[in-house]
Amino acid sequence: MWGRHYWGGPRPSGGGAEGAEVAGGVVVMFAWLSSQERHVRAYVELYAALGWACLVCHSDFLTLFMPDKAAVLADRVLTELVKELKVRPVPVVFASFSGGPKGCTYKVFQLIERRCEGQLTLDDYQLVRDCLCGQMYDSSPVDFVSDLGTRFLLHPSVLKMPEPPRVLSWMTKGIASGLGTLFIGKFEAQRKEYWETLYSSVHVGPILILCSEDDELAPCSVVQNFGRRLLELGGDVNFVKWHSSAHVGMLFLLVQSSRLCGRKLMRRLNLLYIT
DSSP: OOOEEEESSOOTTSOSSSOOOOSSOEEEEEOOTTOOHHHHHHHHHHHHHTTOEEEEEEOOGGGGTOHHHHHHHHHHHHHHHHHHHHHSOOOEEEEEETTHIIIIIHHHHHHHTTSSOOSSOHHHHHHHHHHEEEEEEESOOOOOOTTHHHHHHHOHHHHTSSSOOHHHHHHHHHHHHHHHHHHTTTHHHHHHHHHHHHHHGGGSOOEEEEEETTOSSSOHHHHHHHHHHHHHTTOOEEEEEESSOOTTOOOHHHHHHHHHHHHHHHHHHHHHHHO
16 A cells, blocks of 8 residues: 565575576665556666666655655565575665655665664664665655645656546645645655755765756756765765656666666676675
């Protein structure tokens, strides 16, 4: 109910259907809101081509408004990840797409940094911290505002259609309006906590940030400010910007460019983890 997670291919321990052990590490992919398995397949295949397993997390609409539910989803993802790391510790990278940071990523960071309570042991969270060695942000992070979920669910690039159905538009706006009224006093506090958590992850690098100048859902100025702040905090940041690229559109340009940057990053992460 509060999102789901699954292995997009073979596990690092060789426990997947293919039975092959992954040579690299694990990319934990925090997908965008309303995404399905078919939408992320190109990225899973991209990471597999680089020799990395992929643990995919799809957050739910309500996790944007309810941090406790986002924390439950985050803990489930970490539980699945820890199972594999106990068999064979490997380097881990967090890859966040669009609204994924608000739906789950920032709660994962809070759990492993012991800023909120979870179901795993302290040793388990320490194991994740020891293996975590890099981050990727694709069309993210986006700012947290009260109509965030509505804009994502109704945007043509997410729905893959020119106009949202009237019934869907009416229902989505109605739900968002009700939640906005219910949580109006908490939005600013949640927004502050959200950004502070992402900034506190500056030590988990190198960090690759991808964005587009004409992205309506993830404004380039917001993403650039995030990258600039990480640099000011001493982060190891690689920022890649396009003039025009659809938001989570799985465009050939985006995937191929991600492949070039990702291959260099993955090789570097392996070296950092070994040393």
